[in-house]
Amino acid sequence: MCPGQMGLKVLYIVSILPPYPGGAAACYGNMLRGIVESQSRNFRRITVLTEQGCETGYGEPVKVHDRLFRHDSAPAAENSFLKQVFNYILIMGYILFSGNDIVQIHARYVYARYMGRLVWLALVLSRAKTVIDIRDRFYGNFGFGHRFLVCSKDLMGFYGWIRNKEYIPVPMDFPELKKGIEAKHRVGYFGTIAENKGIRELIEGYKQYRDGSDDPLELHIWGQNTLGPGFEAATASIQGVNYNGSAAPDEVLERMLECKAVLLPSRSEGMPRVCLEAMYSGRVVVCHQAVKSIASVLPERFVLRDLSPGEIRRALSEVESFSGKASFEYDLKEHSRGRVASTLVDFYGRVLNKDHAENRHKEEC
Template identity: 25%
Template sequence: MRVDFVITELFVGGAERCLTELAIGMAQQGDQVRVFSFANLPEGEQRLLADRLLSAGIDITTGDADHANQFLRAFRRLQSWFKESPPDICQTFLFHANVLGTLAAKRSGVNTRIGGIRVAESKPIRIHVERFAARQMTSAVCVSSAVQQFAQRQLKIEQSRSIVIPNSVNVSRFVDAVPMSWTDLQWPPDSVVSLFIGRLHPQKGIDLLQRQIDVLAPANSNRRLLLVGDGPLRGDLETWAEKIGADRVRILPWQKDVAPILKASRVLVLPSRYEGMPNVVLEAMASGKPVVCSRVQGSEELLSHDNGKQAFAPGDDNAMKKLVEQFLCDQSLCEEVGLKNRRRAEVDFSVASMVDAYRRHYQSVLNR
């Protein structure tokens, strides 16, 4: 198969990691794949995924669109890219690529156009625009059943035109990780750490962690709270953390490799207001750690094996507190739940199974 993958950008994130694993996996099976990124390639440590693709011999073309006023030029470049070497399939990821990539593929004569619906984001203008693009899609791959229901309800994508293929995780990368030493943060080596990893954005519900700081990291205890990530709330959170004290809470910038941090932590906490299928939950599961997360799209499906023992209603910080506290107080419970989580990740969310699912879907669509 000749498959072109089109994405908004290649900074390290869930959709970008999915594209990378999928493109490399398909190339290893003999498929011809290319990648088009509307934005320029990242610099520094954020080039991780782009460098993996290039090292695997996969061509990456960029639209040089780092600002809104550059997207029209990138759209035209994408059309030319399609026409120079027409693919069997165009697979898009993320909002801008779903819209512009799908329309460019149609105008360029690409008959099979598959969208990637990654998150249930209910902004009216985005829904209106993506709904228009969805009408031009041959099918749509949804990252979870909840996102598929959102796509059917809001984007008007019929069930017959959609399929659920979840994210994947390389379990061995997390199992084999060497734990971070808490002394690197000037914390005692026996610190019991609740961990948040993600974008520092209102979507992630970090205010729930702030409201429960006296449980997550009480003064004069061995409990700590660690936030890892960047985003628009960083300045406000740093001011708050300074008031609380570095002996109780720390904020680290985005990390190239979170496996050592996950391995050292007691529990991952993710109180998001909405998601698609959060990769960080899969990564915590692969690390053999318990998770406490809000019962939103994707998260609930990842943790369906434990009958809701790791999930709480969105916005309910008291319920979150109770779930976290049980893991902070009981190491054996953490090990029991963590083992179940890791087995679930190994069996149901391997990279190989994700690649096979995409390839089967592509063949099915082409054979219609």
């Protein structure tokens, strides 16, 4: 059952796509473009079920059905239980009745309490082969019955108890960087404004750093604010801190080029694309030591040992005094969307061939 001969029929169930910001949107947007650009011959059709308002014009063989009520792309106040029930009913209908070879679904839909159990059951009943896309999430209560994708080698180790798992790198687009943009006297945070991202600790550490510096760097923050208006009011009152809202996907690299360093204080990251983008932009990267895939290629001075204000103050002082050129021993080419698309197609081929061989063996026995 070779994908190049038969043509794959694949259903992707994803939360968001561009133009919405965020790593999940960029990841699937790049994956679809990589498939269209270099692997379309291997697919009969690709159906994408996602939230309303997502981009739909990817070209053949991709058909985007933006029929889910907004959740990940909407403010929390606009979400409702009934809309989510409708979303899950629609998801289960697509799984059971759309006639695909493979269903690849974001893990958030499978592990959403009670509704997630129904989705799991639908996946079991479906004739399609299931691939659950964990991405860079950390779960501890599953790993059976289906195949799983992770986007970092660190997560391959974390999910050591899962037998059927595969590493597929984060797909990236590497456009030509704009010329003539010099780094300003600032550092940047790019990502969701949430409790588990270390953003409050970053701000507290920045306040200590600023109080002790003769020429402090500014802290510029870009990302969707999930903490409410209180966060914006608090940052507005701190000298040197600028909250700029969400950066459009095609704006991120330009904003990074304006920064001396990009900071990622979060400890729960599998493979943060913001760090890869900062590397590509040639900017200093500061991240937590728990993000081993990135921390292992950084100078020790730019690795956060913990999230205490004193440690963040130390790292900011290191960035301020740094005057060299940022360089990294990391192969960004493995993240090119064309290469990732090829790796994904090879994986699908192995999934289908393996199951075909197992079924034939059972029939012969």
